[in-house]
Amino acid sequence: xxxxxxxxxxxxxxxxxxxxxxxxxxxxxxxxxxxxxxxxxxxxxxxxxxxxxxxxxxxxxxxxxxxxxxxxxxxxxxxxxxxxxxxxxxxxxxxxxxxxxxxxxxxxxxxxxxxxxxxxxxxxxxxxxxxxxxxxxxxxxxxxxxxxxxxxxxxxxxxxxxxxxxxxxxxxxxxxxxxxxxxxxxxxxxxxxxxxxxxxxxxxxxxxxxxxxxxxxxxxxxxxxxxxxxxxxxxxxxxxxxxxxxxxxxxxxxxxxxxxxxxxxxxxxxxxxxxxxxxxxxxxxxxxxxxxxxxxxxxxxxxxxxxxxxxxxxxxxxxxxxxxxxxxxxxxxxx
Amino acid sequence: xxxxxxxxxxxxxxxxxxxxxxxxxxxxxxxxxxxxxxxxxxxxxxxxxxxxxxxxxxxxxxxxxxxxxxxxxxxxxxxxxxxxxxxxxxxxxxxxxxxxxxxxxxxxxxxxxxxxxxxxxxxxxxxxxxxxxxxxxxxxxxxxxxxxxxxxxxxxxxxxxxxxxxxxxxxxxxxxxxxxxxxxxxxxxxxxxxxxxxxxxxxxxxxxxxxxxxxxxxxxxxxxxxxxxxxxxxxxxxxxxxxxxxxxxxxxxxxxxxxxxxxxxxxxxxxxxxxxxxxxxxxxxxxxxxxxxxxxxxxxxxxxxxxxxxxxxxxxxx
Numbered sequence: 001x002x003x004x005x006x007x008x009x010x011x012x013x014x015x016x017x018x019x020x021x022x023x024x025x026x027x028x029x030x031x032x033x034x035x036x037x038x039x040x041x042x043x044x045x046x047x048x049x050x051x052x053x054x055x056x057x058x059x060x061x062x063x064x065x066x067x068x069x070x071x072x073x074x075x076x077x078x079x080x081x082x083x084x085x086x087x088x089x090x091x092x093x094x095x096x097x098x099x100x101x102x103x104x105x106x107x108x109x110x111x112x113x114x115x116x117x118x119x120x121x122x123x124x125x126x127x128x129x130x131x132x133x134x135x136x137x138x139x140x141x142x143x144x145x146x147x148x149x150x151x152x153x154x155x156x157x158x159x160x161x162x163x164x165x166x167x168x169x170x171x172x173x174x175x176x177x178x179x180x181x182x183x184x185x186x187x188x189x190x191x192x193x194x195x196x197x198x199x200x201x202x203x204x205x206x207x208x209x210x211x212x213x214x215x216x217x218x219x220x221x222x223x224x225x226x227x228x229x230x231x232x233x234x235x236x237x238x239x240x241x242x243x244x245x246x247x248x249x250x251x252x253x254x255x256x257x258x259x260x261x262x263x264x265x266x267x268x269x270x271x272x273x274x275x276x277x278x279x280x281x282x283x284x285x286x287x288x289x290x291x292x293x294x295x296x297x298x299x300x301x302x303x304x305x306x307x308x309x310x311x312x313x314x315x316x317x318x319x320x321x322x323x324x325x326x327x328x329x330x331x332x333x334x335x
Numbered sequence: 336x337x338x339x340x341x342x343x344x345x346x347x348x349x350x351x352x353x354x355x356x357x358x359x360x361x362x363x364x365x366x367x368x369x370x371x372x373x374x375x376x377x378x379x380x381x382x383x384x385x386x387x388x389x390x391x392x393x394x395x396x397x398x399x400x401x402x403x404x405x406x407x408x409x410x411x412x413x414x415x416x417x418x419x420x421x422x423x424x425x426x427x428x429x430x431x432x433x434x435x436x437x438x439x440x441x442x443x444x445x446x447x448x449x450x451x452x453x454x455x456x457x458x459x460x461x462x463x464x465x466x467x468x469x470x471x472x473x474x475x476x477x478x479x480x481x482x483x484x485x486x487x488x489x490x491x492x493x494x495x496x497x498x499x500x501x502x503x504x505x506x507x508x509x510x511x512x513x514x515x516x517x518x519x520x521x522x523x524x525x526x527x528x529x530x531x532x533x534x535x536x537x538x539x540x541x542x543x544x545x546x547x548x549x550x551x552x553x554x555x556x557x558x559x560x561x562x563x564x565x566x567x568x569x570x571x572x573x574x575x576x577x578x579x580x581x582x583x584x585x586x587x588x589x590x591x592x593x594x595x596x597x598x599x600x601x602x603x604x605x606x607x608x609x610x611x612x613x614x615x616x617x618x619x620x621x622x623x624x625x626x627x628x629x630x631x632x633x634x635x636x637x638x639x640x641x642x643x644x645x646x647x648x649x650x651x652x653x
Contacts, residue, residue, distance in 0.1 A: 087599065087633035088350065093417055093426035094399045095353040102599050142424050144599040186422040215419045215426065239416035265417045
């Protein structure tokens with residue numbers, strides 16, 4: 001494989017995308033025994049093709065599979081790693097719930113978790129793609145720990161497992177993996193070992209690795225970025241009205257920024273101008289050659305039509321500003 | 336010494352109730368059906384809880400988060416983006432301050448709803464009304480109007496004080512005030528005290544000051560001039576507070592936050608009983624409570640923990 005050249009300000013998604021209404025129905029009926037596993041698999045594959053087509057039509061340069069097979073980012077991993085169990089769902093905001101897992105026994109890697117997702121996506125997409133992997137710290141932080149003596153011990157056990165998954169993805173040919181660590185900024189006193197655990201999760205993996213963090217105080221993470229062995233940090237900014245964007249000036253020069261320009265928890269569609277001016281503000285303080293454009297977070301909570309339109313606006317605004325930027329786009333190196 | 340088991344803040348909103356609320360908000364069911372089903376669910380849960388606790392809150396079932404009813408009601412406030420609630424994987428809509436803050440009724444309806452359910456139950460069950468404290472509220476909102484935090488905090492104190500007065504007029508005898516930022520390293524005690532005094536001067540109902548997720552960062556003596564009847568402290572994530580609280584001279588009743596509301600591990604009745612016993616010489620009245628609101632654990636676990644609270648407090652009475 002050859003290296004992948006991207007346009008300046010490449011557009012991408014953070015990961016999740018709304019499931020088509022018909023898929024939600026199939027999954028509901030599956031639970032009542034009205035579909036078999038094979039039929040559900042077919043529906044999931046078709047859903048990936050559908051949401052991929054939404055992203056491609058919107059003009060996204062680096063799409064994902066919209067995490068169509070995942071109900072929730074921690075839940076999905078916990079269901080596939082030995083040692084987890086589930087209680088009834090808990091609320092996360094408004095009326096959004098998730099099944100928070102509990103660790104009740106030693107963790108065990110039972111084989112690849114998302115490689116199959118990547119392989120299918122690769123088979124139906126001729127663009128560079130992004131695969132998302134929930135990070136060890138966030139899995140630990142968003143789980144109940146009933147077994148390990150400390151959260152730190154649990155996190156490092158998870159890091160070993162995630163590292164095996166990352167290596168499996170590299171072997172399968174994934175060019176770009178994003179580690180999702182939304183919990184990272186929530187306990188600053190744990191950052192020392194949390195960063196070490198993330199580094200363990202990406203140890204000896206030679207593909208492009210980004211990390212996504214959202215809804216927190218980024219100033220707590222910035223001092224640790226030098227140590228962190230990922231090349232990109234994707235951050236949410238639209239939700240907070242682009243209030244703290246100056247913080248990116250403190251990012252080390254070897255790190256790219258994934259700039260969140262679309263609010264994923266608000267059905268109001270941004271205007272092209274709003275997104276354009278947000279990017280313009282950003283490139284005044286951060287080099288365009290190290291900048292990717294993405295929504296704040298996964299889009300799955302939005303109605304599908306709105307998600308697609310938000311993507312289209314994001315791409316339109318990005319294309320508008322590309323003409324004003326002289327830098328070359330980034331290159332994804334293939335090992 | 337009197338020992339009672341009590342709820343603090345919210346009981347987790349069951350998934351079924353959440354779905355019901357979503358359907359209503361999306362216009363998929365009419366108000367009458369919604370109210371009927373909601374009341375039935377609330378009745379079911381409150382009945383279960385009331386077997387083990389003698390004081391509940393309005394369970395905050397209708398509140399999406401600690402600030403949402405006020406962003407919806409108070410003049411000058413609007414709901415903004417989602418922000419993390421302290422260090423939890425739980426998010427609140429940030430109140431955005433866009434004008435002069437003025438009181439409008441915000442929580443009376445939910446308080447009244449639960450009160451009417453409780454009236455229909457056998458036995459005595461006290462209800463506390465819940466409000467965010469003015470200091471925490473002013474620090475956790477997005478101020479786009481006031482020129483200083485002080486002016487904002489004082490206007491929020493005024494408006495929340497009005498809300499407490501209305502709750503009191505409608506039968507609330509205890510107001511539970513949430514000030515988790517008292518455990519923050521950056522606490523501005525001057526502003527905390529000024530805003531708390533402005534708030535508490537507006538009504539005469541008893542005040543339960545609730546803190547959580549860590550130790551109170553100031554000397555407890557600094558709170559002694561405030562009108563506080565019950566001090567609710569976190570003994571799960573700040574065990575060291577226990578000796579401090581035993582050492583203080585005050586007339587406070589104690590909210591013993593000994594049940595971990597962020598863990599599925601169940602507490603042992605004997606350890607709870609031991610804690611209560613240690614407070615017996617110091618306090619005339621002790622409430623055994625969760626260390627914070629219970630939104631962070633599943634309903635089944637919350638109920639199991641409440642059960643333990645009930646057994647521990649009953650065992651002690653014997």
